[in-house]
Amino acid sequence: MTLPYLPLALADSPDVISLIMAGLALFMTLCAALYTTGYGLPGPRLTRRLFWYGLWGFGLFSVLTVLASDWFSLTIFIEMASVSLFLMVLPGDRDTAFMYLLTQLAGAGFLLIGTGLLYLQTGQVGLDSLSPGALPWLLAGLGIKAALPGLHFWLPRTHSRAPTPASALLSGFAVKMGIYGLMRLSGPETQNLFLTVGVAMALYGVTQALLQYNAKRLLAFHTISQLGFVLSALGSGTQEGLTAALFYSLSHGLFKGLLFCSAGMLEKTFRTHDLNRLASMGQASGPVLILFLVGALAIAGFPGTSGFIAKTLVKTALKGGHHTLAIQALLLAGLGTTVSFSKLAWYGFLGGKALTVPKHQPDRVHDNPRCLTAMALLATATLLLGVLPVSHPHLLRGNAVPWFGLSNLLPGLLPILGGVTLFSLFPAVFRPHRKDVPDLYGLLARTRLPYGKLIQRMADLHNGRLRLYLFIMLSLGILILSTLQFL
Amino acid sequence: MTAVPAIIIPLSAAVLLPLVYIFGKKQLPKAIAVLGTLSLAASLWTALSGWGSPFVERTGGWAPELGIVLVVDPLATLFLLLAATGFAISLVNSMEKLGGGPWRYYTLLFLSWASVNGIFVTGDLFNLYVFYEIFSVSAYLLVAFSTMAWQAIEAGFKYLVFGTVGALFFLIGTAFAFMATGLLNLALLPDALSKAPPATVTVISGCILIALLIKTGTFPTHFWLPDAHSSAQSAVSALLSGVLVKVSLYVLIRLSSLLFIEIKQEIFPLILTVGCLSLLAGHLMASRQEDLKRLLAYSTVAQIGYVLIGAGCASGAGFSAAVYHIFNHMAAKMGLFITAGLLVDDGRTRIFSEMAGLGRHRPFLAGTFGFFAAALVGIPPLNGFMSKWFLTLASLERGSVLPALCLIAGTLISAEYYLKVLKALFAPGDAPPARHSRPAARGGVAFLVVLCLILAILPFLADLWGGLNRTLTEAVMHRAAYIGRVIRP
Numbered sequence: 001m002t003l004p005y006l007p008l009a010l011a012d013s014p015d016v017i018s019l020i021m022a023g024l025a026l027f028m029t030l031c032a033a034l035y036t037t038g039y040g041l042p043g044p045r046l047t048r049r050l051f052w053y054g055l056w057g058f059g060l061f062s063v064l065t066v067l068a069s070d071w072f073s074l075t076i077f078i079e080m081a082s083v084s085l086f087l088m089v090l091p092g093d094r095d096t097a098f099m100y101l102l103t104q105l106a107g108a109g110f111l112l113i114g115t116g117l118l119y120l121q122t123g124q125v126g127l128d129s130l131s132p133g134a135l136p137w138l139l140a141g142l143g144i145k146a147a148l149p150g151l152h153f154w155l156p157r158t159h160s161r162a163p164t165p166a167s168a169l170l171s172g173f174a175v176k177m178g179i180y181g182l183m184r185l186s187g188p189e190t191q192n193l194f195l196t197v198g199v200a201m202a203l204y205g206v207t208q209a210l211l212q213y214n215a216k217r218l219l220a221f222h223t224i225s226q227l228g229f230v231l232s233a234l235g236s237g238t239q240e241g242l243t244a245a246l247f248y249s250l251s252h253g254l255f256k257g258l259l260f261c262s263a264g265m266l267e268k269t270f271r272t273h274d275l276n277r278l279a280s281m282g283q284a285s286g287p288v289l290i291l292f293l294v295g296a297l298a299i300a301g302f303p304g305t306s307g308f309i310a311k312t313l314v315k316t317a318l319k320g321g322h323h324t325l326a327i328q329a330l331l332l333a334g335l336g337t338t339v340s341f342s343k344l345a346w347y348g349f350l351g352g353k354a355l356t357v358p359k360h361q362p363d364r365v366h367d368n369p370r371c372l373t374a375m376a377l378l379a380t381a382t383l384l385l386g387v388l389p390v391s392h393p394h395l396l397r398g399n400a401v402p403w404f405g406l407s408n409l410l411p412g413l414l415p416i417l418g419g420v421t422l423f424s425l426f427p428a429v430f431r432p433h434r435k436d437v438p439d440l441y442g443l444l445a446r447t448r449l450p451y452g453k454l455i456q457r458m459a460d461l462h463n464g465r466l467r468l469y470l471f472i473m474l475s476l477g478i479l480i481l482s483t484l485q486f487l
Numbered sequence: 488m489t490a491v492p493a494i495i496i497p498l499s500a501a502v503l504l505p506l507v508y509i510f511g512k513k514q515l516p517k518a519i520a521v522l523g524t525l526s527l528a529a530s531l532w533t534a535l536s537g538w539g540s541p542f543v544e545r546t547g548g549w550a551p552e553l554g555i556v557l558v559v560d561p562l563a564t565l566f567l568l569l570a571a572t573g574f575a576i577s578l579v580n581s582m583e584k585l586g587g588g589p590w591r592y593y594t595l596l597f598l599s600w601a602s603v604n605g606i607f608v609t610g611d612l613f614n615l616y617v618f619y620e621i622f623s624v625s626a627y628l629l630v631a632f633s634t635m636a637w638q639a640i641e642a643g644f645k646y647l648v649f650g651t652v653g654a655l656f657f658l659i660g661t662a663f664a665f666m667a668t669g670l671l672n673l674a675l676l677p678d679a680l681s682k683a684p685p686a687t688v689t690v691i692s693g694c695i696l697i698a699l700l701i702k703t704g705t706f707p708t709h710f711w712l713p714d715a716h717s718s719a720q721s722a723v724s725a726l727l728s729g730v731l732v733k734v735s736l737y738v739l740i741r742l743s744s745l746l747f748i749e750i751k752q753e754i755f756p757l758i759l760t761v762g763c764l765s766l767l768a769g770h771l772m773a774s775r776q777e778d779l780k781r782l783l784a785y786s787t788v789a790q791i792g793y794v795l796i797g798a799g800c801a802s803g804a805g806f807s808a809a810v811y812h813i814f815n816h817m818a819a820k821m822g823l824f825i826t827a828g829l830l831v832d833d834g835r836t837r838i839f840s841e842m843a844g845l846g847r848h849r850p851f852l853a854g855t856f857g858f859f860a861a862a863l864v865g866i867p868p869l870n871g872f873m874s875k876w877f878l879t880l881a882s883l884e885r886g887s888v889l890p891a892l893c894l895i896a897g898t899l900i901s902a903e904y905y906l907k908v909l910k911a912l913f914a915p916g917d918a919p920p921a922r923h924s925r926p927a928a929r930g931g932v933a934f935l936v937v938l939c940l941i942l943a944i945l946p947f948l949a950d951l952w953g954g955l956n957r958t959l960t961e962a963v964m965h966r967a968a969y970i971g972r973v974i975r976p
Contacts, residue, residue, distance in 0.1 A: 484689045
């Protein structure tokens, strides 16, 4: 075989999945750019400039990723988008940015192996071709990008330390690129895997989120949980499921971007995203509060927001496949989401205890109009997506659902009502504790692998003793000769 | 057409320089420039004439059984180009730094250029050994020729010991081949060796393999390499890592594909294993270094591992990927060594954690350092990524995933240590103590940046890439063509 020539190619006629994803990427990038102009990036001038290169680079390469026609181009573009995002994380915290880049490089490596196997086994690398050997590698690579449980360890840390616009893009679109790849892999082979992993992910994310005290980390775990909903929709294995996953990704990108932006406003005003401290610091300003509530209601799935439509679509798709257990698990996750957002709203945005006894007033309310405009754009899109499918049912290609029938309204509202009730009945249980909950990253960092000792041994060999070197050379010679002779 | 000028012109340059020094000291810089240009022209001419129509030259008109033949085929062409690029950049660099002063240094440089070209074009095993020794001796001296007196001399001595042991193994292999077959010609040996007793073939292949592993500086016989590459001055370090290490890799590719691919398949898994080990060990050791140039030298050990993975696949794709990576590594590592050298000169320290402030005050150098590092780590769309992809493909074609996983691990470790260096460079700090303005070195760096970009774009040019690949694969894998060309009267 000679080395293949594989062009970087975009799909000739991109399908609706690619187009919607590309639209979301552009919209999110523009909103993030607008938000950044009012945000005031930290860090020295160089990293701030790199941030802007990263932002526009991310916009470009994420659009190219979803328009790519084959796995090879997708791998290259997704990696370039990740590198751009790395530049955006840099002003927040360098070490976090490095860790993010390393995980993404590993993901690209797996994708590369998968693509290579695909090429060798089928002779092509188109998105529609698939071979059983390549599948696990592609899943691993995309799993890192999409933060599947077990491969998600980079996400909470990156989210909590990155500058807010970078977090918004990360949750809003970067993880969606992994989901986009998984959409291309969805089929009978992966159906059960997606369903199981999706449900586990939804529950795990929400459980962790309930235990967090850092607003951005809390939101990060909700990203994992929400991606679980998307994945379980894909796991239903039907066309409806794919539509639901697509719609859910779209609406999650919008409202999660909005939520991160609101958390960023809090952070700018009060200089912390620790809920314990926020709880005694006073209320967020009116517009921020309203915009946050739009996002919170959307993620909880309140009727009239895109979240409601998305959750209903997912449930309908799962019902079609008779996955009742999964539906119940997702309802539970929805309940957890509401509780967690009640907590965030109460302690973070409403000022918790300070509602009655205002202790500190912020020196300067961060109320930049450009930030608010960007957030308003996201909120408008969220609300529009909540209304449009109802008034124009053909948009979802015949998935005509009796949106406000009792069978949809009730399961939509129940977790919300239940969650709020739970939170107000047992406030002590959900009070943020200033305790780090171990996640995979912490565990990984704590495990001591013996390789440090191994490297030390190896380094000890470099002691400049020629006798030792000659011994090693000669024994290598004997080893090679005997291997060639006797094996 | 003739391949002799590519050897004879640098060789005579090496002899002429002392004479120029004796009879007209002032003319020395001019003479070096003229001789350098002539050598470059001769190398390029030989290289390019051999690409389209490979040719064989029988020196003295002797038949291949008796005389030495010179063969210029596409593989030799590519390596001649590689050497010409590397030597030209290194020559310009040293001229700027040292001026025309130390004629011994330039003599050694031209001597190694001549011998390297000789290695690439010769078609005779013993002649190869002779050129190899000339090359090695000049390399030992080039390493030791430095202002950092004792360290450089120690490094040169270490290199000498290792190189001599390697050369002995090579000589034993060559001698056994001659005793078993009575032949030394590379085109005639494969056929003759297949009739030799299997144990003899084992000894021959084993000895030559060990020799080449020692000379390439792979783990676990890499001990000379970090010292040699880091103690020499930057122009020489760049040359050593960029070109001279590649000479041994060329010999490995040439001999393994010509002599052993059929009669001694077993050496290829060994090459693959050593490649993986070198990759991991080199990167792990590099991540422990604090000295910038030592770090780069250990990274060379790892990059040799990449090339061996390609060569160990024993397929057209594997060899082509190896050659492609050799070029990528040449461009990126030469750039890294030159920029690192300039940074070291300006910062007056080789410990990179003490280089704070250099990033801000020398943005061109630090920026290009980052570029070359990204190219070597394999950040898409730069050239290192493409060679990683091709190496992955080659190893998967062979049916083994492990080398591909090693490549991923290597990417991660190398990204980690290069980021560490960049973080230190861009840490806030004062302006460095010294300022050297070196336009020619910067020019060389800019040229290498362009070269990296060209190498990155190459795989996306359908016709050119296809043509290059077919020609190269044929040159390496189609042994009958090589043999036929030599034997044909």
